[in-house]
Amino acid sequence: MKRIYNFSAGPATLPLETLQQAQADFVDYQGSGMSIMEMSHRGKHYDAVHQEALANFRELLSVPDTHEIVFMQGGATSQFSFVPMNLLHPGQTADYINSGAWAKKAIAEAKVFGSVNVAADFGKEIPTRQAYADELKLTPGAAYLHCTSNETISGAQIKAFPETEAPLVSDMSSDILSRALDISKFGLIYAGAQKNLGPSGVTLVIIRKDLAEQANANIPEMFKYQTHVANQSLYNTPPTFAVYMLCLVTRWLKAQGGVAAMEALNNRKSATLYDLIDSTDFYRGTALPEFRSTMNVTFRLPTEELEAAFIKEAKAMDMDGLKGHRSVGGIRASIYNAFPEEGVDALAAFMKDFEAKHG
Numbered sequence: 121m122k123r124i125y126n127f128s129a130g131p132a133t134l135p136l137e138t139l140q141q142a143q144a145d146f147v148d149y150q151g152s153g154m155s156i157m158e159m160s161h162r163g164k165h166y167d168a169v170h171q172e173a174l175a176n177f178r179e180l181l182s183v184p185d186t187h188e189i190v191f192m193q194g195g196a197t198s199q200f201s202f203v204p205m206n207l208l209h210p211g212q213t214a215d216y217i218n219s220g221a222w223a224k225k226a227i228a229e230a231k232v233f234g235s236v237n238v239a240a241d242f243g244k245e246i247p248t249r250q251a252y253a254d255e256l257k258l259t260p261g262a263a264y265l266h267c268t269s270n271e272t273i274s275g276a277q278i279k280a281f282p283e284t285e286a287p288l289v290s291d292m293s294s295d296i297l298s299r300a301l302d303i304s305k306f307g308l309i310y311a312g313a314q315k316n317l318g319p320s321g322v323t324l325v326i327i328r329k330d331l332a333e334q335a336n337a338n339i340p341e342m343f344k345y346q347t348h349v350a351n352q353s354l355y356n357t358p359p360t361f362a363v364y365m366l367c368l369v370t371r372w373l374k375a376q377g378g379v380a381a382m383e384a385l386n387n388r389k390s391a392t393l394y395d396l397i398d399s400t401d402f403y404r405g406t407a408l409p410e411f412r413s414t415m416n417v418t419f420r421l422p423t424e425e426l427e428a429a430f431i432k433e434a435k436a437m438d439m440d441g442l443k444g445h446r447s448v449g450g451i452r453a454s455i456y457n458a459f460p461e462e463g464v465d466a467l468a469a470f471m472k473d474f475e476a477k478h479g
């Protein structure tokens with residue numbers, strides 16, 4: 121078996137142990153004579169997996185009783201619509217921070233449902249940073265403030281979340297479970313699974329109970345948060361295999377020491393790359409230093425030709441997925457929770473060699 125270092129932004133590297141466990145369980149789950157994928161979502165085997173995954177998230181993120189955890193489908197992209205559909209009430213305005221490509225998409229969808237105020241706008245530049253709390257132009261009585269915790273494309277991450285009167289809503293698709301958070305400060309958090317949590321196909325949502333209860337009622341049943349809350353994410357058939365993988369990944373996270381251990385590891389892994397970038401003029405970090413993501417390390421080389429050579433040579437050394445997003449170019453090393461530290465060290469060694477050769 122050969123495993124390469126996969127720096128893809130998502131779907132992304134999963135813990136090897138979870139893949140091996142899934143392989144062992146694949147055809148005959150716990151002596152049932154069936155795969156977990158073939159079982160009723162109302163049966164005892166699947167129910168145990170589903171409840172364990174929910175409980176593991178509550179434990180790992182210290183989610184208080186004031187908040188519900190639900191599994192939904194449609195990716196984070198559907199949440200761009202679900203959030204305003206549920207929480208932007210008639211006559212209200214929603215505040216959004218435009219921190220880059222993902223925030224921009226969320227804003228466009230919110231405008232379909234109501235009035236939007238862009239509280240800070242970095243959408244016109246190539247985004248390299250997030251907003252400081254004191255530069256936000258907030259709407260009194262806003263339905264909520266939406267922010268993108270980590271802009272996966274630019275590699276700019278919020279380091280201190282704003283304190284707001286309005287409920288704080290955050291797209292945490294690319295950094296959920298990567299660092300400790302006070303969940304009580306958030307009205308709603310959503311995250312597609314395929315970066316830090318598991319395979320694609322399931323979306324994690326954490327919502328304050330009162331917000332789910334007071335959501336707009338004149339929307340389809342499937343699109344109401346309260347429907348999924350009331351039915352413990354079993355209103356319809358959930359993506360059972362994806363939830364099973366969430367269960368394995370959350371078990372793995374607990375065994376690693378939980379979010380505190382991940383945060384320390386992520387700080388260490390990203391510092392290895394940023395320290396190297398800062399030690400030379402050959403590599404230039406894309407995000408401003410105070411907003412540098414611990415998940416997506418973005419940087420440029422002196423020319424696009426050198427960037428193409430970098431990606432090609434890295435690939436020949438079994439390091440794949442380093443090409444920056446097509447909208448910004450450059451290099452992006454995505455190093456989520458499950459990405460091994462040895463892979464980061466291998467990339468750093470390669471970067472030094474590449475500079476020695478081409479610098």
Ligand SMILES: Cc1ncc(COP(=O)(O)O)c(C=O)c1O
Nearest residue numbers: 195196197222272291293294312
């Ligand atoms: C921050 C962020 N938000 C939203 C999305 C879209 O997620 P999905 O493909 O699950 O709809 C992504 C995907 O890369 C992302 O990185």
